[in-house]
Amino acid sequence: MTTQKKTNRRTFISDTVKGGLAVSVGLSAAAPLLQSFSERQSYVPGNFKTGFDQQPLPYEYNALENIVDAMTMEIHYTKHAAGYSKNVKDAAVAEKVDMTKPLEEVLVKISSYSTKMRNNAGGHYNHEMFWQSMRPKKENNAPSGKLMECIVKDFTSFEYFKKQFGDAAKTRFGSGWAWLYTNKNKKLLIGSTPNQDNPLMDISDIKGMPILGIDVWEHAYYLKYQNKRAEYVDNWWQVVNWDTVSNRFDQL
Numbered sequence: 001m002t003t004q005k006k007t008n009r010r011t012f013i014s015d016t017v018k019g020g021l022a023v024s025v026g027l028s029a030a031a032p033l034l035q036s037f038s039e040r041q042s043y044v045p046g047n048f049k050t051g052f053d054q055q056p057l058p059y060e061y062n063a064l065e066n067i068v069d070a071m072t073m074e075i076h077y078t079k080h081a082a083g084y085s086k087n088v089k090d091a092a093v094a095e096k097v098d099m100t101k102p103l104e105e106v107l108v109k110i111s112s113y114s115t116k117m118r119n120n121a122g123g124h125y126n127h128e129m130f131w132q133s134m135r136p137k138k139e140n141n142a143p144s145g146k147l148m149e150c151i152v153k154d155f156t157s158f159e160y161f162k163k164q165f166g167d168a169a170k171t172r173f174g175s176g177w178a179w180l181y182t183n184k185n186k187k188l189l190i191g192s193t194p195n196q197d198n199p200l201m202d203i204s205d206i207k208g209m210p211i212l213g214i215d216v217w218e219h220a221y222y223l224k225y226q227n228k229r230a231e232y233v234d235n236w237w238q239v240v241n242w243d244t245v246s247n248r249f250d251q252l
């Protein structure tokens with residue numbers, strides 16, 4: 001580790017502690033950052049309107065080859081994700097949810113619904129966002145503009161942000177997701193959730209608006225990477241679509 005990086009890390013820890021983190025264990029490399037209690041607020045993201053139907057994949061199944069293989073992409077999209085979409089609609093009928101309203105409205109009150117709704121509303125929402133958050137791989141793939149400025153402000157550097165997000169993804173025990181999300185004040189935060197939960201849900205330990213998520217269920221990587229989740233996570237940065245992520249951030 002270089003002196004510069006050490007300094008950045010110390011500055012980061014110092015700022016984060018000043019920011020009111022209740023538990024500092026989240027700062028170790030082995031655990032994702034924890035959100036302070038005062039930051040843990042649900043909010044309804046008015047600009048975001050996700051529907052209940054599965055949208056077309058924005059690229060071919062083989063478009064992310066070498067990072068995400070075509071067979072994984074096809075099974076993931078046509079079986080796993082399509083299943084969540086079908087099941088969330090079944091749950092919506094059974095629980096009298098108006099499907100002309102955005103899914104976000106259900107997610108922020110998910111404690112009022114069944115476990116079937118929680119799993120499938122989350123599953124559908126998370127995957128719809130996941131497909132849009134990727135594109136064919138790019139050299140030196142990084143965000144620009146306002147999002148990059150805020151990443152540097154909130155995490156000290158893009159590299160340190162990737163390290164923290166990667167740690168959250170690699171250390172999520174079992175199935176789940178790691179997230180880049182924002183609180184009401186548009187501060188960027190990193191965390192992870194189990195199963196198909198996400199930070200919009202009122203039952204989540206971390207709360208805010210997700211702008212980027214990585215699926216770390218084994219179905220997302222096992223055919224190509226087997227048990228090597230860390231390799232999948234490290235490779236995945238090459239296919240992140242920073243344009244759509246920035247667009248989500250700009251809409252907040």
Ligand code: MN
Nearest residue numbers: 080215217220
């Ligand atoms: Mn998945």
